[in-house]
Amino acid sequence: MNRQNIEKVKEAEEMLLDVGTLLMSNGASTGRVRITVNRIAEALGYDVELLITSRSLMLTVTEENGSDYTSSVRRTPPHGVNFRLVSGISRMSWRIIEDKLSLDQINEEISRLTSLPHYPRLVVLSLVALAGASFCRLFGGEGWELVVTFVASFFGLFIRQEAIKKRFNPYLAIAFASFAASMVAGLSVKLGIGDTPEHALATSVLFLIPGVPLINSLTDLIDGNTLNGIVRGINGFIIAFAIALGLMFAMQIYGL
């Protein structure tokens, strides 16, 4: 067992930890994390065993034709959703097999992917607000109710982004956003804008629904990653509770 060889395995392990934690914290299911990390390790000539939990990743890397192995654990950053990164890493994993990328090239690609820009803030705010208005339409809202939901969602998401910037607890940030959005929508109920302003109130908070945690939760449960599925499901449940909390406050204030 020589020192230099171990260093080489360690380097590969660091990269695999990067890949795994990035995927896990950006909206990939547990099965996808395992498959992608395995695929990359295999292409580089390593065997890897993983222990994936919601907030940490542990792996043991063994050389395919050697006796050198190394293990380490890394804490996974708080979960968000960034599908551009998930998609980029997935494409990269295939390029590693097809183009035989070296470790340095892979690390370069990872840092390029993590620095890819998000959509401009105004675009995100407007299109999510449009999604809110679409929900209102799907639930049977009309005319002014759509406008109210648009404004409420826009304002709510703005508050959420600001709260996250100020490093509030993520659940609290959602409660703030839900409160802000339902204050706007509640005002329209008070003033009687539109025929059925209740539609606006019920759909103004839907842009916050924990879609990714809930779908990934079920995906994990089906795949047999029961523990992670339960953790994600509870996370989704707390988010739903935070939404309800903000909404309740606003309804109490308006006396609805």
Place this chain on the structure above:
Amino acid sequence: MATEILMILEKGIWFGFAALGFGILFNVPQRTLLIIWIMAAAGGLTKLTLMQCNIGIVVATFAGASLVGVLSVYAAHNKHAPPLVFSIPSVIPMIPGAFAYRMMLGLIKLSGTAVSNDTYYQTLAETTSNGLKTMFILMALAIGVAIPMLISRKETIKKIRHKPDPI
């Protein structure tokens, strides 16, 4: 009849926009946006059409999500992104937000109502029903989206052939 069809088609457009907003929120690659819009509209229309034929919301949602799941395999091949990038934003408009919301309000109400109160059991029944609907619809969504993987028993869509091999 004609107006009903128009109403449903119009809702398809809104399904698309709802999915598009979530796609942007999840920072999907630009090349996938149009596909997400189309897939969400197709899934939503399937669900609404089936519900129009008096099929229950859970089965209708399952059908819509399965369509999205199958389409996402083709989309993934053409646009070079994992299928979840397409399928998750596309099924989000079908998430039972209204049922989940009513269940939450119900739970909060139950915690503040005495058991002896007349409305307690009615609230309990409604909350249970809304909670179960939420749960089953979510399961239908997740299983529907996973249908291509479950049927083909492959771990990755790269191994699902989308064109027959030339012999």
